[in-house]
Amino acid sequence: MLEVRQLSHTFQNGTEQTPVLKEINFRVDKGEMISLLGSSGSGKSTLLNLMAGLMKPTEGSILISGQPIEKMNENQLAEFRRTHIGFIFQSYELIPHFTVRENVELPLVFHGVKPSVRKEKSMKLLSQVGLADKTELFPSQLSGGQQQRVSIARSLITEPAIVFADEPTGNLDSKTEQEIIDLLIDLNANSGITFVIVTHEQEVAMQTGRIIHLKDGELTEDTRGRAITGPAIPAVSGNEAFMNEEQGT
Numbered sequence: 001m002l003e004v005r006q007l008s009h010t011f012q013n014g015t016e017q018t019p020v021l022k023e024i025n026f027r028v029d030k031g032e033m034i035s036l037l038g039s040s041g042s043g044k045s046t047l048l049n050l051m052a053g054l055m056k057p058t059e060g061s062i063l064i065s066g067q068p069i070e071k072m073n074e075n076q077l078a079e080f081r082r083t084h085i086g087f088i089f090q091s092y093e094l095i096p097h098f099t100v101r102e103n104v105e106l107p108l109v110f111h112g113v114k115p116s117v118r119k120e121k122s123m124k125l126l127s128q129v130g131l132a133d134k135t136e137l138f139p140s141q142l143s144g145g146q147q148q149r150v151s152i153a154r155s156l157i158t159e160p161a162i163v164f165a166d167e168p169t170g171n172l173d174s175k176t177e178q179e180i181i182d183l184l185i186d187l188n189a190n191s192g193i194t195f196v197i198v199t200h201e202q203e204v205a206m207q208t209g210r211i212i213h214l215k216d217g218e219l220t221e222d223t224r225g226r227a228i229t230g231p232a233i234p235a236v237s238g239n240e241a242f243m244n245e246e247q248g249t
Ligand SMILES: Nc1ncnc2c1ncn2[C@@H]1O[C@H](COP(=O)(O)OP(=O)(O)OP(=O)(O)O)[C@@H](O)[C@H]1O
Pocket: 011, 012, 013, 018, 020, 038, 039, 040, 041, 042, 043, 044, 045, 046, 047, 200
């Protein structure tokens, strides 16, 4: 589903070089829900931007559904993102003068899907995220948690292979945060949607099946969260995990 191989990234500003990610390796299987956990400055946003094809890495490869996205040109990437990747943002990024339903349908407009099909799909998703009675309201008429539900529905409407969520509960109070996490866990468990959640909050990360820990641009641990029962897998370094995988162990 998603493979990050020997990924390194260094920002270059004039003559100044800032190494940010160092030889990151991990793989996410279809149907997994993982967190990328790290403190501020650990490199989470950079890694997310690279995995979403918004930036090209200095070294290494990112494969989504077997396709190395760093080799694609801008047009190919834009098309690939539209068809294979869903996004959930911390600040929802809804269009204020579109209704809830129109916001959810928007990605399908770009795909040229006819209105009756768009409506059917958006109504189904909005009902799934608990907003069946809010479809004709505008984002400003909703609470933050409800707006994030709209953004979750929008991220799923193209049936993407993988959904990246960037601090999805960063703007929410703790009760609403838990409701949104519960919704994502439910969508993962019942619809098999693959999620990569970027967070700096341990409590959020602990609720996903697996946690990839980033520290100073390095993958330091790959552990299980609470969502999966059974013994915790031993912490291994990113490279070790990659080597084991390569060797089929
Ligand atoms: N364009 C850039 N040029 C130079 N350095 C950068 C650039 N963008 C980010 N960095 C540096 O890369 C490091 C990682 O930043 P990044 O935003 O990926 O971290 P983060 O874990 O997402 O942090 P936060 O949780 O605060 O968003 C930081 O030290 C940052 O200063």
